[in-house]
Amino acid sequence: MNSETPVASTAGRLLAAAALVAVTSLAAAAERSWRSVDEMAPEDRALFDPATSTPRDASLDYVPAEPYPFEAPYTAEEMGYRSAEFVHISRWDYALVDVFGVVTSSGYINQGASVGYVETGGRPGFEGYMLDKKAGEIYSKWLLYDVFPPENEGAQQLWLPYRTDKSFRTKMDFFVYSPQLRRVRRQPEPRRDQRFPDNSQTFDDVIGRDPWEFEWQLLGTDVLYETLRFPTSRPSVTLNVPGQGFVE
Secondary structure (H helix, E strand, C coil): CCCCHHHHHHHHHHHHHHHHHHHHHHHHHHCCCCEEHHHCCHHHHCCECCCCCCCECCCCCCCECCCCCCCCCECHHHHHHHHCCCCCCCCCCEEEEEEEEEECCCCCEEEEEEEEEEECCCCCHHHHHHHHCCCCCECCEEEEEEEECHHHCCCEEEEEEECCCCCCCCCEEEEEEECCCCEEEEECCCCCCCECCCCCCEHHHHHCCCHHHCCCCCCEECCCCCCCCCCCCCCCCCEEECCCEEEC
8 A cells, every 4th residue: 555655646746737737738829929810900900911912113023013111001021021121230321339238159148339330321221222222232331340348349340231132142241350460351251140159149130131032921910029128027137247257
């Protein structure tokens, strides 16, 4: 009797755990945030045009004929074109001080700061990039100067992104100045999905991808991500403090 009691008790606990997992999974499925096209709310459906074939621009056969930024209801392709407006380096002339923390491949946050100068010299925004520049033309110049951390101070980068199309796929020319070497070196064009060293960001994350590189289809609606807001959504943040390392 004594030898069998623990076995029965353990089996009972396992069954209870399995039941809990099943209930939790069902609850998670019932509370899913995404909606398929058939489940879209009426106000969302009113903004969506299900057409998959639309007239083309007379001069750019891969661009919708309707003038950008289009009017509702939007096709999936038009939604994709509108989303191209939101890139890390904006498409207008400005100077910026970029104080940032980047998530490393180990899950920590490295701090850095740089001064940047962005020159576009044309109509601002995605519309100017798409309609005013020809494929193969440099559409902007970005000069980035590192000021923090101290070991990176003085390092500079010059990015020369190109206007691409279906046939011209070169994304940018890329030059780096190293204060240690006192040399400017031209870098090979980075792979589009290549991450920065010890960083979760890719070059595509910074530069953005052009909407004509995709075929668009609307599967449903969802919140893709929510920004991390300190201290609203997280009570503390991991920082890299000089001389102390990573500190919570």
